[in-house]
Amino acid sequence: MTTELTWLGHGSWAIKVGDHSILLDPFLNDSPTAPVKADAVEADYILVSHGHFDHVADVAAIANRTGATVLAAFEISTWFESQHAVKNTVGMNLGGGIDLPFGRVMMTVAHHSSQLPDGTYGGNPGGFVLTLADATIYFACDTALFSDMRLIGDRGIDLAVVPIGDLFTMGPADSIEAIKLIRPRRVAPAHYNTWPPIEQDAGKWAEQVRANTDAEPIVVAPGDKITL
Numbered sequence: 001m002t003t004e005l006t007w008l009g010h011g012s013w014a015i016k017v018g019d020h021s022i023l024l025d026p027f028l029n030d031s032p033t034a035p036v037k038a039d040a041v042e043a044d045y046i047l048v049s050h051g052h053f054d055h056v057a058d059v060a061a062i063a064n065r066t067g068a069t070v071l072a073a074f075e076i077s078t079w080f081e082s083q084h085a086v087k088n089t090v091g092m093n094l095g096g097g098i099d100l101p102f103g104r105v106m107m108t109v110a111h112h113s114s115q116l117p118d119g120t121y122g123g124n125p126g127g128f129v130l131t132l133a134d135a136t137i138y139f140a141c142d143t144a145l146f147s148d149m150r151l152i153g154d155r156g157i158d159l160a161v162v163p164i165g166d167l168f169t170m171g172p173a174d175s176i177e178a179i180k181l182i183r184p185r186r187v188a189p190a191h192y193n194t195w196p197p198i199e200q201d202a203g204k205w206a207e208q209v210r211a212n213t214d215a216e217p218i219v220v221a222p223g224d225k226i227t228l
Helices: 059-066 074-084 149-153 172-182 202-212
Strands: 003-007 013-017 020-024 045-047 069-073 089-092 097-100 103-109 126-131 136-139 159-163 186-190 225-227
Touching: 003 186, 045 059, 059 069, 059 074, 069 074, 069 103, 074 089, 089 097, 149 172, 159 172, 172 186, 172 202, 186 202
Parallel strands: 020 045, 045 069, 069 089, 136 159, 159 186
Antiparallel strands: 003 013, 003 225, 013 020, 097 103, 103 126, 126 136
């Protein structure tokens, strides 16, 4: 199955695996960089990395319109059920995985925080490894640099998506160290240029990736696609 990823700005991605549509952290209606609004996307599954507004804002509306299954930390999945009447959820926790029709989804460690918009505890933040027929993709999501990224890299990562915005996540310098640990074939940046505090020069970042790692950097604008 061909896999196609579309960056929807910030930490949001649309992943198309064959006939299956997956969204990661859809933040669209209130995002200044999203190329589409929430009512224009389709989803069979929605992956939620943590509880912050800029990662959960449009999840319930999309899930309730499409019938998508929401996969998130157990605390977040139950919050969507009780507070937003989301019918189809899967509660997960760090290190756990689930086999789905398009491949396997595993929730990985992320060093961040995770409070939901109404102040509810959101459990542990995470990232995701998607093991697909044609590729293995690691979404680091919102995180600091941590040494166990090397263990994630041992799985053989074809594409890693790492944050580079700084301030709320690791910045460009630490992302280079992360890439050295993960050792992906290709790497794409995310969680930057949404607002002035996290503005970064992705072109310069790509130069640093080429100069200091063996990974091929892929910089896309919101709405652009990566094909695996």
